[in-house]
Amino acid sequence: MKRDLLSIRDLTKDEILGLVSKAGRMKEELASGKLPRTLAGKIVGLIFLKPSTRTRISFEAAVYRLGGQAMFITGQDSQISRQEPTADMARVIERYIDAIVIRTFAQSEVEELARYGRIPVVNALTDHSHPCQILADLLTIKEKRGSLDNLTVAWVGDGNNVANSWINTAARLGFSLNLACPRGYEPDAKVLEWAASERIGKIVLTTDARQAVKGADIIYTDVWASMGQEGEAAQRKEIFRSYQINAELLSAAPSHALVFHCLPAHRGEEITDEVLEGPQSVVFDEAENRLHLQMALLDWLIGSKGL
Ligand code: CP
Numbered sequence: 001m002k003r004d005l006l007s008i009r010d011l012t013k014d015e016i017l018g019l020v021s022k023a024g025r026m027k028e029e030l031a032s033g034k035l036p037r038t039l040a041g042k043i044v045g046l047i048f049l050k051p052s053t054r055t056r057i058s059f060e061a062a063v064y065r066l067g068g069q070a071m072f073i074t075g076q077d078s079q080i081s082r083q084e085p086t087a088d089m090a091r092v093i094e095r096y097i098d099a100i101v102i103r104t105f106a107q108s109e110v111e112e113l114a115r116y117g118r119i120p121v122v123n124a125l126t127d128h129s130h131p132c133q134i135l136a137d138l139l140t141i142k143e144k145r146g147s148l149d150n151l152t153v154a155w156v157g158d159g160n161n162v163a164n165s166w167i168n169t170a171a172r173l174g175f176s177l178n179l180a181c182p183r184g185y186e187p188d189a190k191v192l193e194w195a196a197s198e199r200i201g202k203i204v205l206t207t208d209a210r211q212a213v214k215g216a217d218i219i220y221t222d223v224w225a226s227m228g229q230e231g232e233a234a235q236r237k238e239i240f241r242s243y244q245i246n247a248e249l250l251s252a253a254p255s256h257a258l259v260f261h262c263l264p265a266h267r268g269e270e271i272t273d274e275v276l277e278g279p280q281s282v283v284f285d286e287a288e289n290r291l292h293l294q295m296a297l298l299d300w301l302i303g304s305k306g307l
């Protein structure tokens with residue numbers, strides 16, 4: 001049976017940990033020139049209806065590194081711009097290529113693509129979630145800390161798509177996640193409810209950023225206005241003012257805490273230049289690991305299929 005990655009919830013705990021370990025091994029294989037070309041003869045379609053630097057380039061690079069072919073598909077150059085139904089598109093594309101990586105707006109679109117098509121579908125970000133980002137972040141955390149055990153992650157800022165994926169991950173792996181968000185900008189209530197019903201992990205929601213970073217191993221932030229919310233940017237800048245990752249906030253966290261940002265960052269808004277460029281920031285290693293994790297993911301879905 002084909003597998004998809006539409007949400008972290010599509011994976012078991014063992015699969016998440018397996019993908020992270022596999023990504024670490026493939027990173028070493030790439031560095032030593034021993035990466036097997038397990039995607040030879042495979043074509044991966046990359047449908048991007050929103051801009052992307054990291055996700056698009058790292059997926060394309062992952063496909064090529066593994067010996068496959070990547071096909072970049074935009075909205076305006078395909079019939080997507082003329083509202084061809086997703087269900088029709090799914091049943092056509094599956095006859096040409098081996099997997100689809102898609103970045104779009106509604107989570108329901110990636111779900112529909114997966115439901116109607118017989119090839120694996122990977123969510124490369126929707127308004128609701130960004131699972132590939134968090135899987136790659138787990139690799140970075142494991143590398144920097146040595147393990148994923150006894151982990152406390154603090155999310156500071158907007159309760160957005162990346163935050164939702166962190167909640168799903170905490171409930172799958174069972175770590176502590178403190179979320180500090182302004183009132184009215186909390187993560188999806190249904191995601192929080194689901195996580196609570198899983199009864200593993202400890203998820204705490206607060207409006208107090210200093211409280212959230214106390215005891216945190218990882219401090220994570222993202223833009224205050226996500227793609228599609230540009231019209232709210234000015235208003236959000238005011239509302240989120242006390243949720244900036246800056247030197248003062250870091251002083252409330254343990255000295256070993258590492259700063260993560262999925263990027264792109266808006267310096268001077270959700271994070272200061274000083275912190276982003278400072279010794280606790282790992283954002284560029286974090287971005288690199290998108291490549292390695294996605295190599296592992298594609299190999300698992302359509303290559304060797306092993307973990
Ligand atoms: N972090 C991330 O997904 O970046 P891009 O929007 O550049 O792909």
Ligand code: NVA
Pocket residue numbers: 125160161162222223225226227262263264
């Ligand atoms: N929350 C951001 C993440 C970008 C990688 C957005 O959706 O725009």
